[in-house]
Amino acid sequence: MPLTSSFPPITKMPLTQKHPCTLLSIFTLFILASYTFIHHPHPPNSTTTLFLSSANNATIAAYLRRLTLHPHLAGTPQAFQTALYVKNHFQTLQLSTHMTNYTTLLSYPIHSSLSGVYRNGTFALFNEYIKNDVVLPYHAYSPSGRVYSKAVFLNYGRKEDYKKLSVLGVEVKGCIGLVRRGGGMSRNAVVEMAADNGVAAVLMYTEGNIGVERGTVMKGVGDPLSPGWGAVEGGEKLELDDEQVLERFTKVPSMPVSVEVAQTILRSLGGCVVPFEWRESLRSFGVGFVGPGPTVLNFTYEGEMKVATIHNVFAVIPGSEEPDRYVLLGNHRDAWTYGAVDPNSGTAALLDIARRYALLKRSGWNPRRTIVLCSWDAEEFGMIGSSEWVEQNLVNLDSKAVAYLNVDCAAQGPGFFVGATPQLDDLVRQITKKVKDPDSESTRAYENWKSAKKDGKIQRLSGVDSDFAPFLQHAGVPSVDMYYGGEFPVYHTAFDSYDWMIRVGDPLFHRHVAVTGVWGLLALRLADDPILPFNYSTYAEELQVYASTMSNLLGNEISLRSIFVAIEDLICAAKQMQEEIKELERHETSDGVSLLKRRMLNDRLMLTERGFLDPMGLQGRKWFKHLIYGPHNNIETRLDFFPGLVDAISRAAKLDSRERKAVIEHEVWRIARAIQRASSALRGGLS
Numbered sequence: 001m002p003l004t005s006s007f008p009p010i011t012k013m014p015l016t017q018k019h020p021c022t023l024l025s026i027f028t029l030f031i032l033a034s035y036t037f038i039h040h041p042h043p044p045n046s047t048t049t050l051f052l053s054s055a056n057n058a059t060i061a062a063y064l065r066r067l068t069l070h071p072h073l074a075g076t077p078q079a080f081q082t083a084l085y086v087k088n089h090f091q092t093l094q095l096s097t098h099m100t101n102y103t104t105l106l107s108y109p110i111h112s113s114l115s116g117v118y119r120n121g122t123f124a125l126f127n128e129y130i131k132n133d134v135v136l137p138y139h140a141y142s143p144s145g146r147v148y149s150k151a152v153f154l155n156y157g158r159k160e161d162y163k164k165l166s167v168l169g170v171e172v173k174g175c176i177g178l179v180r181r182g183g184g185m186s187r188n189a190v191v192e193m194a195a196d197n198g199v200a201a202v203l204m205y206t207e208g209n210i211g212v213e214r215g216t217v218m219k220g221v222g223d224p225l226s227p228g229w230g231a232v233e234g235g236e237k238l239e240l241d242d243e244q245v246l247e248r249f250t251k252v253p254s255m256p257v258s259v260e261v262a263q264t265i266l267r268s269l270g271g272c273v274v275p276f277e278w279r280e281s282l283r284s285f286g287v288g289f290v291g292p293g294p295t296v297l298n299f300t301y302e303g304e305m306k307v308a309t310i311h312n313v314f315a316v317i318p319g320s321e322e323p324d325r326y327v328l329l330g331n332h333r334d335a336w337t338y339g340a341v342d343p344n345s346g347t348a349a350l351l352d353i354a355r356r357y358a359l360l361k362r363s364g365w366n367p368r369r370t371i372v373l374c375s376w377d378a379e380e381f382g383m384i385g386s387s388e389w390v391e392q393n394l395v396n397l398d399s400k401a402v403a404y405l406n407v408d409c410a411a412q413g414p415g416f417f418v419g420a421t422p423q424l425d426d427l428v429r430q431i432t433k434k435v436k437d438p439d440s441e442s443t444r445a446y447e448n449w450k451s452a453k454k455d456g457k458i459q460r461l462s463g464v465d466s467d468f469a470p471f472l473q474h475a476g477v478p479s480v481d482m483y484y485g486g487e488f489p490v491y492h493t494a495f496d497s498y499d500w501m502i503r504v505g506d507p508l509f510h511r512h513v514a515v516t517g518v519w520g521l522l523a524l525r526l527a528d529d530p531i532l533p534f535n536y537s538t539y540a541e542e543l544q545v546y547a548s549t550m551s552n553l554l555g556n557e558i559s560l561r562s563i564f565v566a567i568e569d570l571i572c573a574a575k576q577m578q579e580e581i582k583e584l585e586r587h588e589t590s591d592g593v594s595l596l597k598r599r600m601l602n603d604r605l606m607l608t609e610r611g612f613l614d615p616m617g618l619q620g621r622k623w624f625k626h627l628i629y630g631p632h633n634n635i636e637t638r639l640d641f642f643p644g645l646v647d648a649i650s651r652a653a654k655l656d657s658r659e660r661k662a663v664i665e666h667e668v669w670r671i672a673r674a675i676q677r678a679s680s681a682l683r684g685g686l687s
């Protein structure tokens, strides 16, 4: 069944009628035909064409210019100005617009200083030349503190790095650790591990960066004072010294530093020679030693935590036939500095999609399902704006959200990257075949993506690094995340400006245009297709790969039979669903019965992903409910699925073999049951 099929052509309809045409059925047909005509003056193809032809790099550039005039860190007056700008843009387009505020705990720096005490004297280490109102380089939610101690180099700060240092006899306790980013761990995890190893403070730098990478070191997502519920003004808030709040914060102070500062420190170290395995990517430093000392660092960080108001902005395009089904497009608006790449390239794309949807509306189009454009605040602090909103709207999202399509940084360089839950893989590929490639003449985005190193690979959304996390990992909403470009050197620095965008990131805004194309068309299909374009066979096949990988990893000791059995069942359910869809399309009749049947099939397709949620959540992170995709602690495995099982395997390593088996088997059973729940949602019947 081609997923593009929508309304059966009106002229062919009598052929699909099973019964001889009675006067009555002719009459009904007439009604349906006119109904279809009235409600769909736009056949889907013309909607696509009109959407694509309304692309405009100049409007996107103008939006980005405007959004990035000033730094707009969440909770500041400049951030509120960007909220008003977005709201005003939506309103000018005559879209139904509203703002949702939350009062949440944010964190700002007051003062920091760093100096090196060498044999020849004490010298200040200047971190970054700060222009006017750009915030100091800092780690949000780092505790304040002053540490005067020897410096030691910790490489990426992974478990294996501490093992190596310990083998070499390097004592890190009480030292100030210098860590390079890039070992696959979050900032928070790096600092926590350092603290666990007795390190007194952490300095982080990012090789290849121009400027200093700010970031959050808060654990988990959402407002720390309202864990699990929306942080509405006047609502319940935990006290700052509540244990649940304190466990979200790191225990030792940390701060990001520039590559230059890191180099100066590294070059002054003595002690043990840098281990061979670490050297390769450090070559440019000409480094010899890891310390500790003889250099002593005098490091001070003073910050404050403040309850501040944040603002999410929404534009809603009501569905004409299923207004109670939601297709959500989201991007955050708050930035560490000017945010030209992160995140306002995505905001500019969102604003342009609004402009183009408004154009479609003026030409008579209305989506079948409701489309919601979401502009989030305070993502940089830990997905706060989106998480609070998801928590506050959980019941309605659970019963009515079809999909969430995220774009954070839209354009940061060449090359298309996309992550998705697997039932959306087919749709993503189809759409990228319709959108022009931004970096070559007369090819489609798909062709370049397919031929690139990534080979058209779709990533999975286990990371907790943008606003899809609450939607997928907490609420079980099928999700997509996409961007152009890999790592970029101004990430979270004062140089992430409009100027960098037009010099390096996307000089002609063609990559922005490509992202708006894919993003906007994905939403159009999800909003307009009569049957949701979800393929659960793809999901089941992906799960099979995960189960086989795990099975190989675990060997004979643990059986994954229950998971394999559940997947088989999901495969059958997915096939059966395809049959039912075909059947429905073959016998589509003109009465309300078909509409209702279609609605029932769509509900099953929509709710299947929710089956992967487990109300108990992941062990030790109960907010994360999704058992297929979510965060885990074991970065060495590099697995981006079955987070609970991955964690159980590392946890169990310390146990005796009987306990070990029990711990792992429990997680295996939980996954099997999750898949079973998904497949019974897809079947749609009771046991």
Ligand SMILES: *[C@@H]1O[C@H](CO)[C@@H](O)[C@H](O)[C@H]1NC(C)=O
Pocket (backbone or CB within 6 Å): 099, 100, 101, 309, 311
């Ligand atoms: C949100 O906050 C802004 C700024 O304080 C205020 O103007 C606006 O009325 C608030 N909106 C709602 C819905 O409370």
Ligand SMILES: *[C@@H]1O[C@H](CO)[C@@H](O)[C@H](O)[C@H]1NC(C)=O
Pocket (backbone or CB within 6 Å): 118, 119, 120, 121, 264, 267, 268
């Ligand atoms: C002092 O020593 C440090 C570390 O060895 C070195 O980087 C710096 O250039 C020296 N400064 C002066 C003024 O000699």
Ligand SMILES: *[C@@H]1O[C@H](CO)[C@@H](O)[C@H](O)[C@H]1NC(C)=O
Pocket (backbone or CB within 6 Å): 113, 148, 298, 299, 300
């Ligand atoms: C460390 O730096 C702080 C702030 O600059 C300064 O007040 C303090 O005296 C210094 N401590 C030592 C031991 O040099």
Ligand SMILES: *[C@@H]1O[C@H](CO)[C@@H](O)[C@H](O)[C@H]1NC(C)=O
Pocket (backbone or CB within 6 Å): 057, 058, 061, 507, 508, 509
């Ligand atoms: C838009 O694209 C055209 C064609 O490549 C280019 O000439 C123009 O400079 C671009 N506009 C902006 C604002 O980058």
Ligand SMILES: *[C@@H]1O[C@H](CO)[C@@H](O)[C@H](O)[C@H]1NC(C)=O
Pocket (backbone or CB within 6 Å): 001, 002, 003, 426, 535, 536, 537, 538, 541, 578
């Ligand atoms: C769904 O995916 C499966 C497996 O990837 C594929 O064989 C099948 O053709 C797809 N179904 C549809 C309707 O596209």
